[in-house]
Amino acid sequence: MTKRTPRAPKAYRNQEFLSGPDARAIRILAEFIEPLHRFRRSGVRDTIVFFGSARIKSRGEALRNFKQFSQTAQKQKQLSSSLEKKLHNARSVLELSKYYEDAVKLSRLLTKWSKKLKGKGRLVVCSGGGPGIMEAANKGARLAKGNSIGLNISLPFEQNPNDYISRELNFEFHYFFMRKFWFMYLAKAFVMFPGGFGTLDEMMEVLTLLQTNKIKKKVTVVLYGRAYWEEVLNFEALVHHGVISREDLKLFVFKDTPEEAFEYLVKELRKNYAYETEEI
Secondary structure, three states, X not given: OOOOOOOOOOHHHOHHHHOOHHHHHHHHHHHXXXXXXXXXXXXXXXXXXXXXOOOOOOHHHHHHHHHHHHHHHHOOOOOOHHXXXXXXXXXXXXXXXXXXXXXXXXXXXXXXXXXXXXXXXXXXXEEOOOOOHHHHHHHHHHHOOOXXXXXXXXXXXXXXXXXXXOHHHEEEEXXXXXXXXHHHXXXXXXXXXXXXXXXXXXXXXXXXXXXXXXXXXXXXXEEEOHHHHHHHOOHHHHHHOOOOXXXXXXXXXXXXXXXXXXXXXXXXXXXXXXXXXXXX
């Protein structure tokens, strides 16, 4: 009896092909269509995006770390350079932990407000899905008993999804540019908390797209923590050297407390999009 030739796998089930370089366009398209499908299924219509460092800790965790190094330092007559550096880092982390707590509070305030808006899925808090400020944003939404989005990305370090993301809105991206697309596409507002290279990259991309009018919709941008941002970025120097105009400084505002950031965001969002709350 002649042996039958086995069927070849269908292209869309061929893992070797789908994981290879020739299927890159398909993988990119999947990172557009699959999130689109899930956002539609979950009724998410627009978002408020929180950016900020993955390395900023909660007040409690930062305080425990600082106390641990402080106690070790007190037992030593002379600090080693290694311990001195660890103590300095722990002190810095403790100082920055205020931003974690502020992000939790602001996210909670915004989520409580957005839950009262007419129409479901309005202004859902969205983060990069990881630890630090991202975790704080998702945590605040959870405390307000609301949904929140985590646009996670596969990295070799520091980027596991946090525990506060709504299960159905937990995403994992391979391509940075597709992840950025989903940050931008649904956003009506951005809140930039202190951060490093990643946060600076995200912030500058948002500001560049607004400056060049590539984002046509009205978007509110808050830089949270004036002291931090004016220390790491000299905006006035950019104007002085003529590489941006003074008008470009109107693309964002500084805010320093959750309450004033909340009031400003609500005012701007209502002005730009006429959001209305449900009648009680």
